[in-house]
Amino acid sequence: MSAASVCMSHSPLLEHVEPPADVRAAVDAAFARARAFVREFDPTLIVIFAPDHYNGFFYDLMPPFCVGYEAYAVGDYGSSQGWLDVPSELAADLAQHVLDCDIDMAISRRMEIDHGAVQPLDILFGDIAAKPTIPIFVNSVAKPFVTMRRVRLMAEAVGKYLQKLDERVLVVGSGGLSHDPPVPQWSTATEEQRRLLLDGRHPTAAARAARQQRVIDAARSFAAGQSDMLDLNPEWDERFMDLCATGRLEDTDAWTPDSMAAAAGNSAHEVRTWLAAHSALRAATNTPTMDAPAVHYRFYRAIPEFIAGFGVMVCH
Ligand SMILES: O=C(O)/C=C/c1cccc(O)c1O
Numbered sequence: 001m002s003a004a005s006v007c008m009s010h011s012p013l014l015e016h017v018e019p020p021a022d023v024r025a026a027v028d029a030a031f032a033r034a035r036a037f038v039r040e041f042d043p044t045l046i047v048i049f050a051p052d053h054y055n056g057f058f059y060d061l062m063p064p065f066c067v068g069y070e071a072y073a074v075g076d077y078g079s080s081q082g083w084l085d086v087p088s089e090l091a092a093d094l095a096q097h098v099l100d101c102d103i104d105m106a107i108s109r110r111m112e113i114d115h116g117a118v119q120p121l122d123i124l125f126g127d128i129a130a131k132p133t134i135p136i137f138v139n140s141v142a143k144p145f146v147t148m149r150r151v152r153l154m155a156e157a158v159g160k161y162l163q164k165l166d167e168r169v170l171v172v173g174s175g176g177l178s179h180d181p182p183v184p185q186w187s188t189a190t191e192e193q194r195r196l197l198l199d200g201r202h203p204t205a206a207a208r209a210a211r212q213q214r215v216i217d218a219a220r221s222f223a224a225g226q227s228d229m230l231d232l233n234p235e236w237d238e239r240f241m242d243l244c245a246t247g248r249l250e251d252t253d254a255w256t257p258d259s260m261a262a263a264a265g266n267s268a269h270e271v272r273t274w275l276a277a278h279s280a281l282r283a284a285t286n287t288p289t290m291d292a293p294a295v296h297y298r299f300y301r302a303i304p305e306f307i308a309g310f311g312v313m314v315c316h
């Protein structure tokens with residue numbers, strides 16, 4: 001087995017709100033560096049830790065983690081729509097291994113996924129079915145949250161499983177760093193928003209378009225400095241990336257959901273996917289605690305047009 005990781009922020013605004021040309025060029029160059037690495041590494045299996053934004057997982061049944069045995073991309077914000085190529089038996093074996101490690105893992109025989117899982121696959125491979133891919137949902141938007149420690153332990157169990165395989169495994173973590181986009185919170189949601197959060201599967205095209213337009217408009221106001229959305233927090237982001245880069249993953253064990261949200265926004269919980277990817281990579285490669293595989297490439301920009309502290313990190 002050999003293993004590598006790519007963690008990257010995603011943003012549904014990538015193709016909808018244009019940042020300054022130099023920022024766009026820097027992001028495109030970062031994607032090109034990640035793509036070049038992945039082409040060279042030539043993975044035979046992808047394991048992607050990804051959040052969902054009330055497209056596949058809702059409050060009628062919200063697990064902290066879920067392995068998809070099959071996965072269908074809903075195609076929100078113009079991301080690819082259709083089936084992933086999930087190796088179902090391997091996914092089931094992985095889920096059993098994690099359960100055997102005393103970690104409660106949900107499974108889905110038809111997981112619906114959104115831009116949170118799809119965007120990195122689109123960017124890295126240009127085709128969501130290009131490679132056998134096991135998606136692992138990590139709840140990053142819907143309170144209550146498990147501890148960061150629990151995320152790390154779940155992912156270490158995943159990494160130990162991957163270690164046994166005769167595969168070149170690319171572990172992907174997908175999620176923004178600091179950001180607080182207008183994804184409704186149950187406690188402050190209107191009745192209409194609560195219907196979406198509870199079981200808003202398969203919206204009409206008009207409802208999806210209206211939801212997306214609200215976020216696009218919010219991004220434009222945020223970029224123009226005319227929004228009361230929480231600011232991006234580049235210092236917090238760089239500190240978190242430092243912890244990933246140096247393998248000090250245990251330093252996040254004590255982080256509380258409220259303190260993370262206060263410092264970096266409600267959607268900063270998506271860093272759980274980065275923590276998962278780095279924990280899985282560390283375990284898969286037998287790298288000691290407080291140490292880390294090498295950082296091949298690192299990029300960061302705070303990009304209000306994307307409502308994202310936008311990072312890319314490639315490790316092997
Ligand atoms: O799902 C949505 O409607 C918006 C999600 C979003 C917005 C901005 C940045 C992100 O990383 C998102 O996932």
Ligand SMILES: [Fe+2]
Binds near residue numbers: 051053116175267
């Ligand atoms: Fe997101």
